[in-house]
Amino acid sequence: MMTSRANIALACVLSCLAGYVDAIGFLHLGGLFVSFMSGNSTRLGVSLQDGRWHESLETAGLIFLFVAGAGVGNLIVLSRASSRQAWVLLAEGLLLAGAALSYGLGFSAFAIGLIVFAMGLENAVFFTGTGGVGLTYVTGALVKVGQLAALALRGGDAFGWLPSFLQWASLVIGSLFGAIAYRLYSLDAIWLGAAIALVLSAALALAKREPQES
Numbered sequence: 001m002m003t004s005r006a007n008i009a010l011a012c013v014l015s016c017l018a019g020y021v022d023a024i025g026f027l028h029l030g031g032l033f034v035s036f037m038s039g040n041s042t043r044l045g046v047s048l049q050d051g052r053w054h055e056s057l058e059t060a061g062l063i064f065l066f067v068a069g070a071g072v073g074n075l076i077v078l079s080r081a082s083s084r085q086a087w088v089l090l091a092e093g094l095l096l097a098g099a100a101l102s103y104g105l106g107f108s109a110f111a112i113g114l115i116v117f118a119m120g121l122e123n124a125v126f127f128t129g130t131g132g133v134g135l136t137y138v139t140g141a142l143v144k145v146g147q148l149a150a151l152a153l154r155g156g157d158a159f160g161w162l163p164s165f166l167q168w169a170s171l172v173i174g175s176l177f178g179a180i181a182y183r184l185y186s187l188d189a190i191w192l193g194a195a196i197a198l199v200l201s202a203a204l205a206l207a208k209r210e211p212q213e214s
Helices: 004-029 037-050 052-080 084-104 108-122 139-153 163-213
Strands: none
Touching: 004 084, 004 108, 004 163, 037 052, 052 108, 052 163, 084 163, 108 163, 139 163
16 A cells, blocks of 8 residues: 555656646647646637637547546546556556557547547546546646645644645646657657656556565
8 A cells, every 4th residue: 555655756746747748738739738628628618709610629529538538547446456556557658658659650630639538547546436636737736735825824734735736846847848858859759758657557566566475
């Protein structure tokens, strides 16, 4: 069983990965997101009002794929399989690798679809059956920073806000490196995201097995 600190560390690494991938997708799509669906939802409303039907359809498709990915990820977590978090990250890594391969073969739109599905799926890592932690978006984390900081000022945990702040900062750092990577390698930069997800999957699977073998 992972400790609370390990969960915080994992959440930060995954938010960093999400920021990395989202920055790449944002730059490639010219202003649409592959993981931040609040932004896409606003863009959908604006494009509908402006009568930009092609953009509206594209944005709605991104939202649908993200929701579908989240649903599939939750089904994996709710299954009886051992190392369910590892299976989610394995699926994410394979989807991102498939996206990078598809882009290399000239199927850019299909690659974006796989990336969006993978980002939705990532949010299932901490799903408990009734709720979970958003990993590819940090609006909720920023709200918690404000709420927990207010409690700290009234005598609560002085550092209770820190994990949420670290999750936000991790996404920003990941976005920075994603933007740099996209400038250098375009959508081929997704290969690194795939590798990170696969390494995390293997690490979680090994961590799950160690107590049973000792």
